[in-house]
Amino acid sequence: MRNISQKLKYPILGLVSAIALLVIWSFIEPRVLNIETETAKIPNLPPSWQGKQIGQISDFQIGLWGDNRGTARRSVAKLVEAKPAVVLITGDFIYKPGSNIKPEIETAVDIVRPLIEADIPTYAVLGNHDYGMSSRSASPQTEQAERLRTALESAGIKVLDNESVQLQLPDSDDTLYLVGIGSLWANRDDPEQALSDVPDSSPRITMMHNPDSFEKFPANSAPLAVAGHTHGGQLRVPGLPQWSWLRFTQKDQVYADGWAKGFGEPGNQLYVNTGIGMSIAPIRLFCPPELTFFTLQAD
Structure with missing residues (x-):
């Protein structure tokens, strides 16, 4: 029995050490910003938008608690440095609107304000957390979402x-x-309405x-x-982005990261950004925060 205990001692210590290192790294990884560069083809893209x-x-x-505002600021600084033609922010600026969300709104606006100061056209949509919805069964807090919207638009x-x-x-004068x-969980997403003023066959980006x-x-x-929302699953198996925490908690197929191949109707392409922040706990594992640059090309 003693020999068996001796043989198991080091493997057990190794396993415990590995788990401890992973836990420590999961709190460090949110501060590691991943910059993705992608090529996106758009039919009828005007020549002036090429490249x-x-x-x-x-x-x-x-x-x-322990949110990732430092990495959010660094992502904005990288955008200001690169100065793309347009910046898109795909929702969930704040985590959980409460009785007093003024500090959270002020922080979110302060983080993105440098984009406007750098004269970079910046557009946003709101997410479920901006409506105070941590689940689909929650009631949307429309008033809180409107406060955030007003603050963002006042900032430009x-x-x-x-x-x-x-x-x-x-x-x-070329138009894109x-x-x-709008937010799906708040029952505000209406593609038909959103597309109603877009001429057929015109070049477009959808967020x-x-x-x-x-x-x-x-x-x-x-x-x-x-799109965003998924946080890339937040906890993933290295090298296998589809094997994430979402895989085990969602009943339907979830596209958590990158190009969602085979998803949606023909002729449509979706890219899912893993986001900057986190849900439930301020940890990420093999799923770092993401800033994405798309280079436009005519299709």
Whole structure:
């Protein structure tokens, strides 16, 4: 028996040490910003938009204990340095609206304000947490969401809610449409309404918070769509992004990270950003925070 105990001693110590290291790293990894560069093809893209960059960040979750506001600020600093043509922020600025969310709103706005000061056109949609919804069964806190929307727009960030805007470069009249979808969990996502003012076959980018909204888009109506919400699963198996915490907690198929191949209608493509912040606990494992740059090309 003693020999068996001796033989097991070191493997057990090794296992315990490995687990301890993973736990420690899960609190460090949120401070490691991953910058992804992608090429996005858009039918009928005007020549002036060829090669231009679009930046995407998502899911700050300001207000979670131990939130990741430092990395959020660094992601914005990287965007200011790169100065893309447009920046898209795909929701969940704050974590859990309460009786007094003024500090969280002020922090979120302060984080993104440098984008406006750098004259970078910046657009946003709201997510479920911006409505105080940590689950689909929760009641949306519309008043709190409106307070956030007002603060963002006062700072110069346009918040889209089932609507489109025309994007134009300073030295060109060529138009690229941006379509923004409301929060799915708040029962505010309406692609039909959002697309109503977009001419057929016109070049467009679509942004939403929840990837599940993407399934509602008709074929060939969202050649480039971006979303957040999933946090990449937050805890993942290294090298296997689809094997995440979401895989074990969601009944339906979840696209947690990167291009959602085979998802949605023909002619539509969705990219899911893993976000900056976190839910429940301020940890990430093999799923670092993400800043994404898309280089536009004509298809």
